[in-house]
Amino acid sequence: xxxxxxxxxxxxxxxxxxxxxxxxxxxxxxxxxxxxxxxxxxxxxxxxxxxxxxxxxxxxxxxxxxxxxxxxxxxxxxxxxxxxxxxxxxxxxxxxxxxxxxxxxxxxxxxxxxxxxxxxxxxxxxxxxxxxxxxxxxxxxxxxxxxxxxxxxxxxxxxxxxxxxxxxxxxxxxxxxxxxxxxxxxxxxxxxxxx
Numbered sequence: 109x110x111x112x113x114x115x116x117x118x119x120x121x122x123x124x125x126x127x128x129x130x131x132x133x134x135x136x137x138x139x140x141x142x143x144x145x146x147x148x149x150x151x152x153x154x155x156x157x158x159x160x161x162x163x164x165x166x167x168x169x170x171x172x173x174x175x176x177x178x179x180x181x182x183x184x185x186x187x188x189x190x191x192x193x194x195x196x197x198x199x200x201x202x203x204x205x206x207x208x209x210x211x212x213x214x215x216x217x218x219x220x221x222x223x224x225x226x227x228x229x230x231x232x233x234x235x236x237x238x239x240x241x242x243x244x245x246x247x248x249x250x251x252x253x254x255x256x257x258x259x260x261x262x263x264x265x266x267x268x269x270x271x272x273x274x275x276x277x278x279x280x281x282x283x284x285x286x287x288x289x290x291x292x293x294x295x296x297x298x299x300x301x302x303x
Contacts, residue, residue, distance in 0.1 A: 179257050180205035185219060193217035193279050193299035196234040198227030203294070207257050217279075217299045218257045228285065228293050235272055235281055242268040248282040253298045259284075266290075276302060 185206040190196060193215075197204060201221040209216045223231065232238050247261045248269035254261065261267055266287035273280045279301040286294040 180207045180218070180220070185217060189217055193219075193301060194235060194274070194281065195219050195297055195299050196231060197221050198223050198230050200224075201227060209256070213302070215301045215303065216253070217297075217301075218253065219297045219299070220259075220295065222292055222294050224292060225290075228295060231295065232283075235283075236274070237270065237272050241270045241272075242283075242285060243270060244268050246270065247284055249284050249296060249298050250282070253282070259296055261286075261296075 182205050184190075184197060184204050185193075185195070185208070189206070189208065195217060197219065198221075201223045203220070203222040205220050207218040209218075229239060232241075245267055246269040247267060248271045249259065249261070253259075261284060267284060268287070269282070269284040271280065271282050279299045282298045282300075284296040286296070288294070
Protein backbone atom coordinates (compact mmCIF):
# COMPACT_ATOMS: atom_id res chain seq x y z
CA UNK A 109 0.00 0.00 0.00
CA UNK A 110 1.32 3.45 -1.00
CA UNK A 111 1.03 6.37 1.41
CA UNK A 112 -1.31 9.27 0.49
CA UNK A 113 0.64 12.53 -0.17
CA UNK A 114 -1.43 15.72 -0.45
CA UNK A 115 -0.84 17.95 -3.54
CA UNK A 116 1.49 20.84 -2.75
CA UNK A 117 2.04 24.04 -4.69
CA UNK A 118 5.54 24.53 -6.09
CA UNK A 119 8.02 26.67 -4.16
CA UNK A 120 7.92 30.40 -5.09
CA UNK A 121 11.28 30.29 -6.90
CA UNK A 122 9.93 27.64 -9.28
CA UNK A 123 6.80 29.56 -10.34
CA UNK A 124 8.35 30.66 -13.62
CA UNK A 125 9.88 27.31 -14.50
CA UNK A 126 9.10 26.26 -18.08
CA UNK A 127 6.41 23.69 -18.30
CA UNK A 128 4.41 25.20 -15.45
CA UNK A 129 1.92 27.83 -16.65
CA UNK A 130 1.55 31.18 -14.82
CA UNK A 131 -1.84 32.12 -13.53
CA UNK A 132 -3.68 34.38 -15.98
CA UNK A 133 -4.22 37.06 -13.33
CA UNK A 134 -0.49 37.21 -12.61
CA UNK A 135 0.34 37.53 -16.36
CA UNK A 136 -2.13 40.40 -16.77
CA UNK A 137 -0.78 42.21 -13.69
CA UNK A 138 2.86 41.83 -14.88
CA UNK A 139 2.03 43.17 -18.35
CA UNK A 140 0.08 46.08 -16.88
CA UNK A 141 3.00 47.04 -14.59
CA UNK A 142 5.42 46.80 -17.53
CA UNK A 143 3.21 49.13 -19.60
CA UNK A 144 2.94 51.64 -16.74
CA UNK A 145 6.73 51.67 -16.27
CA UNK A 146 7.30 52.21 -20.00
CA UNK A 147 4.87 55.14 -20.03
CA UNK A 148 6.55 56.70 -17.00
CA UNK A 149 10.11 56.22 -18.22
CA UNK A 150 9.60 57.11 -21.89
CA UNK A 151 6.27 58.85 -22.37
CA UNK A 152 6.57 61.63 -19.80
CA UNK A 153 10.08 62.85 -20.82
CA UNK A 154 9.10 62.62 -24.51
CA UNK A 155 5.96 64.68 -23.85
CA UNK A 156 7.99 67.26 -21.97
CA UNK A 157 10.46 67.54 -24.88
CA UNK A 158 7.64 68.04 -27.39
CA UNK A 159 6.04 70.80 -25.29
CA UNK A 160 9.40 72.51 -24.70
CA UNK A 161 10.31 72.38 -28.40
CA UNK A 162 6.96 73.88 -29.40
CA UNK A 163 7.34 76.74 -26.92
CA UNK A 164 10.87 77.46 -28.14
CA UNK A 165 9.79 77.38 -31.79
CA UNK A 166 6.83 79.70 -31.12
CA UNK A 167 9.09 82.18 -29.32
CA UNK A 168 11.52 82.23 -32.25
CA UNK A 169 8.69 82.69 -34.76
CA UNK A 170 7.33 85.66 -32.78
CA UNK A 171 10.73 87.38 -32.83
CA UNK A 172 11.21 86.56 -36.50
CA UNK A 173 7.80 88.04 -37.36
CA UNK A 174 8.55 91.15 -35.30
CA UNK A 175 11.83 91.88 -37.05
CA UNK A 176 11.05 90.68 -40.57
CA UNK A 177 8.63 93.59 -40.96
CA UNK A 178 11.62 95.93 -40.67
CA UNK A 179 14.14 93.86 -42.62
CA UNK A 180 16.02 92.98 -39.46
CA UNK A 181 16.92 89.40 -38.56
CA UNK A 182 16.35 88.38 -34.94
CA UNK A 183 19.56 87.11 -33.36
CA UNK A 184 23.22 87.94 -33.20
CA UNK A 185 25.33 88.72 -36.25
CA UNK A 186 28.15 86.22 -36.74
CA UNK A 187 31.48 86.76 -34.98
CA UNK A 188 33.05 87.54 -38.36
CA UNK A 189 30.45 90.25 -39.07
CA UNK A 190 30.90 91.76 -35.61
CA UNK A 191 34.67 91.83 -36.05
CA UNK A 192 34.63 93.21 -39.64
CA UNK A 193 32.13 95.94 -38.79
CA UNK A 194 33.64 96.64 -35.35
CA UNK A 195 30.34 96.10 -33.47
CA UNK A 196 31.20 94.39 -30.15
CA UNK A 197 27.74 93.59 -28.76
CA UNK A 198 28.02 93.20 -24.98
CA UNK A 199 27.33 89.80 -23.42
CA UNK A 200 23.88 89.24 -21.99
CA UNK A 201 22.31 91.74 -24.41
CA UNK A 202 18.69 91.13 -25.34
CA UNK A 203 16.41 91.96 -28.30
CA UNK A 204 19.42 91.65 -30.62
CA UNK A 205 18.67 92.03 -34.33
CA UNK A 206 20.75 92.90 -37.39
CA UNK A 207 20.69 93.54 -41.12
CA UNK A 208 23.58 93.69 -43.57
CA UNK A 209 23.76 95.40 -46.96
CA UNK A 210 26.60 95.16 -49.47
CA UNK A 211 27.35 96.80 -52.79
CA UNK A 212 30.50 97.60 -54.73
CA UNK A 213 30.89 100.97 -52.97
CA UNK A 214 29.99 100.40 -49.30
CA UNK A 215 28.89 97.71 -46.90
CA UNK A 216 26.72 98.38 -43.86
CA UNK A 217 25.73 96.42 -40.78
CA UNK A 218 22.65 97.62 -38.90
CA UNK A 219 22.46 96.31 -35.32
CA UNK A 220 20.18 96.93 -32.38
CA UNK A 221 20.42 95.52 -28.87
CA UNK A 222 19.11 96.09 -25.36
CA UNK A 223 21.81 96.17 -22.69
CA UNK A 224 22.65 97.48 -19.23
CA UNK A 225 24.44 100.74 -18.45
CA UNK A 226 27.58 98.72 -17.79
CA UNK A 227 27.13 96.93 -21.13
CA UNK A 228 26.77 100.29 -22.91
CA UNK A 229 29.99 101.56 -21.29
CA UNK A 230 31.84 98.40 -22.37
CA UNK A 231 30.49 98.72 -25.93
CA UNK A 232 31.60 102.38 -26.19
CA UNK A 233 34.99 101.56 -24.67
CA UNK A 234 35.57 98.71 -27.15
CA UNK A 235 34.81 100.90 -30.15
CA UNK A 236 37.26 103.51 -28.85
CA UNK A 237 35.06 106.15 -27.26
CA UNK A 238 33.07 106.73 -24.07
CA UNK A 239 29.70 107.87 -22.73
CA UNK A 240 30.87 111.47 -22.52
CA UNK A 241 30.88 111.70 -26.32
CA UNK A 242 27.14 110.89 -26.56
CA UNK A 243 25.35 114.13 -27.40
CA UNK A 244 21.80 114.60 -26.08
CA UNK A 245 19.06 114.58 -28.72
CA UNK A 246 21.65 113.79 -31.43
CA UNK A 247 20.17 111.33 -33.91
CA UNK A 248 23.44 110.32 -35.55
CA UNK A 249 21.87 107.71 -37.86
CA UNK A 250 20.80 109.24 -41.18
CA UNK A 251 17.13 109.25 -42.30
CA UNK A 252 18.09 106.98 -45.24
CA UNK A 253 19.61 104.36 -42.94
CA UNK A 254 16.64 104.58 -40.55
CA UNK A 255 14.22 103.95 -43.42
CA UNK A 256 16.10 100.82 -44.56
CA UNK A 257 15.47 99.00 -41.27
CA UNK A 258 12.37 100.86 -40.09
CA UNK A 259 13.88 102.61 -37.08
CA UNK A 260 11.79 105.57 -35.93
CA UNK A 261 13.41 108.10 -33.61
CA UNK A 262 10.79 110.83 -34.12
CA UNK A 263 9.04 110.41 -30.77
CA UNK A 264 10.26 112.60 -27.96
CA UNK A 265 12.52 110.66 -25.66
CA UNK A 266 15.88 110.32 -24.01
CA UNK A 267 17.86 110.05 -27.24
CA UNK A 268 21.59 110.57 -27.51
CA UNK A 269 24.05 109.73 -30.22
CA UNK A 270 27.51 109.94 -31.68
CA UNK A 271 29.41 109.34 -34.89
CA UNK A 272 32.69 107.51 -34.45
CA UNK A 273 34.92 108.03 -37.49
CA UNK A 274 37.89 105.72 -38.01
CA UNK A 275 40.66 105.57 -40.58
CA UNK A 276 40.12 103.18 -43.51
CA UNK A 277 39.87 100.24 -43.65
CA UNK A 278 38.14 100.44 -40.25
CA UNK A 279 34.41 101.19 -40.43
CA UNK A 280 32.76 104.34 -39.15
CA UNK A 281 29.93 103.91 -36.66
CA UNK A 282 26.78 105.93 -36.13
CA UNK A 283 25.26 105.18 -32.74
CA UNK A 284 21.92 106.20 -31.23
CA UNK A 285 21.01 105.34 -27.64
CA UNK A 286 17.46 105.34 -26.28
CA UNK A 287 17.39 105.75 -22.49
CA UNK A 288 13.62 105.54 -22.04
CA UNK A 289 14.44 102.83 -19.50
CA UNK A 290 17.34 104.37 -17.54
CA UNK A 291 18.67 100.96 -16.45
CA UNK A 292 18.44 99.24 -19.84
CA UNK A 293 19.41 101.45 -22.78
CA UNK A 294 18.47 100.35 -26.31
CA UNK A 295 21.40 100.81 -28.68
CA UNK A 296 21.13 101.27 -32.46
CA UNK A 297 24.28 101.08 -34.57
CA UNK A 298 25.03 101.54 -38.25
CA UNK A 299 28.54 100.48 -39.16
CA UNK A 300 29.71 101.56 -42.60
CA UNK A 301 32.74 99.95 -44.20
CA UNK A 302 34.30 101.12 -47.45
CA UNK A 303 36.31 98.42 -49.21
